[in-house]
Amino acid sequence: MLRNENFRFYFYGSVVSDLGTWLQNTAQVLLAYRLAHSVFAVALVTCAQFSSPLVLGPWAGVMADRFGGRKTLLGTQIVSALIAATLAGLEFAGGLTEIGLVIGAILSGLAFTFALPARNVTVRRLVDDDEDRVRAAFVMDAVSYNLGRAVAPLLSIGVVHWFGYGWAFTGNAVSFVVFTLILWRAGRFGEELRQRSRIMDGFRIARRERRILVLLLMVAAVTVADDPVLVLGPALASHLGVSASWSGWFIAALGGGSVVGSLRRSKHLPSLRLAATALALLGGCMVFFVMTPWVWVSVAAALGAGISCLVANSATRTLLSKAAGPTRVAAVMAVWAIAWAGSKPLASLSDGLLAGWIGVRWTGVLLALPALIPIAVMIFAPNFGRRLVRGRTRGGRTEAGPTPAYALPPGSEIPVTAG
Numbered sequence: 001m002l003r004n005e006n007f008r009f010y011f012y013g014s015v016v017s018d019l020g021t022w023l024q025n026t027a028q029v030l031l032a033y034r035l036a037h038s039v040f041a042v043a044l045v046t047c048a049q050f051s052s053p054l055v056l057g058p059w060a061g062v063m064a065d066r067f068g069g070r071k072t073l074l075g076t077q078i079v080s081a082l083i084a085a086t087l088a089g090l091e092f093a094g095g096l097t098e099i100g101l102v103i104g105a106i107l108s109g110l111a112f113t114f115a116l117p118a119r120n121v122t123v124r125r126l127v128d129d130d131e132d133r134v135r136a137a138f139v140m141d142a143v144s145y146n147l148g149r150a151v152a153p154l155l156s157i158g159v160v161h162w163f164g165y166g167w168a169f170t171g172n173a174v175s176f177v178v179f180t181l182i183l184w185r186a187g188r189f190g191e192e193l194r195q196r197s198r199i200m201d202g203f204r205i206a207r208r209e210r211r212i213l214v215l216l217l218m219v220a221a222v223t224v225a226d227d228p229v230l231v232l233g234p235a236l237a238s239h240l241g242v243s244a245s246w247s248g249w250f251i252a253a254l255g256g257g258s259v260v261g262s263l264r265r266s267k268h269l270p271s272l273r274l275a276a277t278a279l280a281l282l283g284g285c286m287v288f289f290v291m292t293p294w295v296w297v298s299v300a301a302a303l304g305a306g307i308s309c310l311v312a313n314s315a316t317r318t319l320l321s322k323a324a325g326p327t328r329v330a331a332v333m334a335v336w337a338i339a340w341a342g343s344k345p346l347a348s349l350s351d352g353l354l355a356g357w358i359g360v361r362w363t364g365v366l367l368a369l370p371a372l373i374p375i376a377v378m379i380f381a382p383n384f385g386r387r388l389v390r391g392r393t394r395g396g397r398t399e400a401g402p403t404p405a406y407a408l409p410p411g412s413e414i415p416v417t418a419g
Helices: 005-036 039-050 052-067 069-092 098-126 131-162 165-186 201-208 210-231 233-239 244-262 272-291 295-358 360-380 382-390
Strands: 391-394 397-400
Touching: 005 039, 005 069, 005 098, 005 131, 005 165, 005 233, 005 244, 039 098, 039 210, 039 233, 039 295, 052 098, 069 098, 069 165, 098 131, 098 295, 131 165, 131 244, 131 295, 201 210, 201 295, 210 233, 210 244, 210 272, 210 295, 210 360, 210 382, 233 244, 233 295, 233 360, 244 295, 272 295, 272 360, 295 360, 360 382
Parallel strands: none
Antiparallel strands: 391 397
């Protein structure tokens, strides 16, 4: 994919931006825990950052359709840079409180909400809508995000320790500026496809096409299952008798696993079975992550969870993109943003509340359970599963239908990168 000059510029810019994002994400988690010494405080900040997609996701898809992915993405990067710079200024002045962190997270989440579908549309456009290239481009985009999650947490710990939290926020602001400049260079060609879509288009598509709905539910299950690494990390580290800063190692291992998973090519096709298997492995890894008494086993489990997470995410994202096609991709990916990021605040609040009631470890186990549902359906109720994903709704009833045109036929020899 890096042979494509425009995508290469985009990829380098997104790597810088994602590094900055995780630099700040890790710093704000550590700062929230330091200010309040509470899992709920960490959950509140995380919830605030990811609440916007749950509410405004459909409007984000409409904006990407009407103004074009590149222009929308440029605008969100500029706004995000200003928000991060403001947080840095408040921290340098000694005025950044827990409430300030929550407000900053909400504003960052707003920009993030509108960036998500715009990013998907931009990636697809940069590779000329060729389905093989689209699949590879989405994998590379996931690598960018997870490379940031692998490298930046440890870098953030060092920055916070030696220089202070303000410099982590500053680094994020600079990364957004860099991505804006690179994105401007990468996108200066041709006219973008624009169309007038409606807010509920993505939901209507998901309601009519059960395969898309199932894929979106699987996307949400990935987010719910891997949430304990971020929210429960500091408290789990304390339970294991190590410093709360070890949560940075957990986050880095999760991101590192995703990067490792992208390095090898798999002979498996992007399918619901592949996604369900990866989800089950993710759930198993998360159980090990929270239940083991040894910190290095938790790190290894987070690494395995990252590999499984990449496989599940890229398989579902590729299948959703193929199901939607070029004309519906913004609408469907707006709902994908709700499933992927909008489920994050619900998972984070659940983590924060349940940890005080049933403990950190059992909370992690409980949030891992949804990841096991797809594979359980395939094993114990395969006929029901097949009817579900091949059915369409009409008049409120599910009707069996032919295999969709976007489903990959048996025996296809198209390879897919692991993840």
